[in-house]
Amino acid sequence: MSTDDTLLETxxxxLRVCKLDAVVIRNTAAILHGVPVTTLDADLLVRDSKVTDRKLLDVATxxxxxxxxxxEPLSSVRRLQGFELPIDVMLPPSGRFRFExxxxxxxxIPVGREMARVASLADVIEMKRAADRPKDRAVLPILEAALQVQRARRATP
Incomplete structure (x- = not known):
């Protein structure tokens, strides 16, 4: 297991111990799907509830x-700083990218002894399209090719 996998497992x-529901998103999700992309952080989307901030603080601790x-005030992104792996935590926006x-x-997807709930590759692509930043547009052809391969594999008995 690589250092990155060990950090993600930690x-x-x-998240499991603190009972914070999260979906791995963005390039972190793509990597867990086996797509050859890189990232410098872990990206999560968490369920927004009355106890989210407390649970997030527990995770950080x-x-x-x-x-x-x-x-802030431009974004609801929270960043966990001080851990070896930078972690960006997003509260769910409204519309098609709702947490549920x-x-x-x-x-x-297993990561060491833990299980990650990982956004589907189709959802990762849609989130990248919606973000429409240069770095997101640059990775779209790789993600779309990987999705075609994934769909072909699943269609083959």
Whole structure:
């Protein structure tokens, strides 16, 4: 297991222990689907509830990190800083990227002894299209090719 996998496993264990529902998204999700892309952080979408902030603080404490809000008031992204792997945590926006919708299509992928709920590759692509940043547009051809391969494999008995 690589160092990145070990760090992700540690994060997933903290999420499980603190009972914070999360879906792995963006390039982190793509990597777990086997797509050859890179990222410098882990990206999560969490269920937004009355206890989300407390649970997120519990996760940060377990990881030796602190919760910051570096993009307020423009964004609801929370960043966990101080852990070896930077972690961006998004609260669900309205519309098609609601937590429940992404979770219903997410796949369970093992990471060490933990299970990650990972956004479907189709959802990762849709989120990249919606973000429409240069770095998101650049990775779309790779993600779309990987989705075609994934669909072909699933169609083959």
């Amino acid at each position: 994060l997933l264990a903290a 377990r990881l030796g990190a602190v919760v910051t809000s570096p993009f 919708a992404l979770m219903s299509r997410a796949e369970s």
